[in-house]
Amino acid sequence: MVCSNKIMAPEDGLVVIDDFAEHLEDLIHEHSTPEAVIQSNPALVNTITQEYFEQFYDLFHEDEGDIVEFSEAMKHRIVDMKAHVYRLNKVIEVSKNRDKIKKPLYEQFMHLCLLAHYACIPTEGPKQYFIELERIKDAKDAIDWTIHLEEKTWWNPHGWTRMLEALHGKKET
Numbered sequence: 001m002v003c004s005n006k007i008m009a010p011e012d013g014l015v016v017i018d019d020f021a022e023h024l025e026d027l028i029h030e031h032s033t034p035e036a037v038i039q040s041n042p043a044l045v046n047t048i049t050q051e052y053f054e055q056f057y058d059l060f061h062e063d064e065g066d067i068v069e070f071s072e073a074m075k076h077r078i079v080d081m082k083a084h085v086y087r088l089n090k091v092i093e094v095s096k097n098r099d100k101i102k103k104p105l106y107e108q109f110m111h112l113c114l115l116a117h118y119a120c121i122p123t124e125g126p127k128q129y130f131i132e133l134e135r136i137k138d139a140k141d142a143i144d145w146t147i148h149l150e151e152k153t154w155w156n157p158h159g160w161t162r163m164l165e166a167l168h169g170k171k172e173t
């Protein structure tokens, strides 16, 4: 979510799937420093970098192996969440070097999946893909969209399931 308010009615919100890392690169050129980019729209920039760390976890975390201490993992996690500038720099760095990414799932695509109110998201950009929440009303809609989207070259399964979870909750088993 781009803001801290819940989406109360489906007609208020949408899912935006876009290569936000590329936009951040453009913003760096415009504003010259990461700090200035963050100041230009703190909530949005913060959400974007946080979501990259979640949705593209493998790209932003070293291979920690099997025996990582829980406390170490928690420490990394807290650093991830607090360090806005660190996260922004890291997203830009990965984005600039995306042609060298060897993780098979992502290839060079860094399309992030965001849930937002219409009012909270800039709705422009040639690569942007929108789905109004009114079109993801129930489980059948969600499955239909999943089948449709997984054929896209930029398909981001982690981001999509994370968004569905935020939207419909997680089923307890």
Ligand SMILES: [Zn+2]
Binding pocket: 002, 003, 004, 005, 116, 117, 119, 120
């Ligand atoms: Zn909002």
